[in-house]
Amino acid sequence: MKKTFNTILALSGIVFLFSCGNEKEAKEEKVKKVVMELPAPFRHHEKIEVGPDLIFDVYSWGRGSDSTSSVLILRSDSLKNDFTVASSDNLDGRLTEVFNTDMDSDGNPEVLIYYTLNDKYDSAKILCYEFNGKNVNQIKFPDLSSKTKSEYRGLDKFYVKDAKLIREFNLFDESDLEGKDPKGKKKVEYNIKNNSFDLTELE
Numbered sequence: 001m002k003k004t005f006n007t008i009l010a011l012s013g014i015v016f017l018f019s020c021g022n023e024k025e026a027k028e029e030k031v032k033k034v035v036m037e038l039p040a041p042f043r044h045h046e047k048i049e050v051g052p053d054l055i056f057d058v059y060s061w062g063r064g065s066d067s068t069s070s071v072l073i074l075r076s077d078s079l080k081n082d083f084t085v086a087s088s089d090n091l092d093g094r095l096t097e098v099f100n101t102d103m104d105s106d107g108n109p110e111v112l113i114y115y116t117l118n119d120k121y122d123s124a125k126i127l128c129y130e131f132n133g134k135n136v137n138q139i140k141f142p143d144l145s146s147k148t149k150s151e152y153r154g155l156d157k158f159y160v161k162d163a164k165l166i167r168e169f170n171l172f173d174e175s176d177l178e179g180k181d182p183k184g185k186k187k188v189e190y191n192i193k194n195n196s197f198d199l200t201e202l203e
Contacts, residue, residue, distance in 0.1 A: 109130070
């Protein structure tokens with residue numbers, strides 16, 4: 001009887017610890033989903049940490065329709081107590097994602113802003129800014145070829161791998177204007193050489 005009681009007591013302890021663990025995980029998960037709202041006219045904020053002392057804060061902002069906005073890049077160099085407006089541009093679309101790279105390995109960071117146009121396919125556009133101290137150089141992002149454009153229906157996926165920007169999207173027959181039946185996939189790697197983009201089709 002005593003052995004059975006001890007067994008029940010041990011099992012109760014395990015169940016209690018397990019339930020506490022689940023409650024902790026649930027609370028942590030709940031905290032992760034909290035999104036801080038920005039005061040108007042700001043809509044979206046991305047923090048890019050190039051190093052412990054150099055940070056870029058990227059904001060999209062504007063009043064009225066959310067189909068157009070402006071992008072504002074703030075540069076903070078806490079080591080030199082230097083805080084500047086690094087760049088500002090209008091977006092005819094919606095900011096989607098921000099990336100930090102050094103594609104040409106020259107030690108000067110690049111901030112890439114991915115936004116979607118207000119067209120039928122929410123076509124992808126990229127703004128690329130390379131920073132050398134306070135100096136900023138905007139590098140033009142290349143268009144797709146005419147052939148690829150005719151088979152492109154949006155829904156891009158961008159990510160950074162080995163300091164290179166990778167782009168993936170499905171391809172469709174030219175007659176499939178609604179993009180319902182993909183016939184293949186395009187994967188492109190973007191690099192920077194001599195202050196201009198160089199691309200390689202991986203697939």
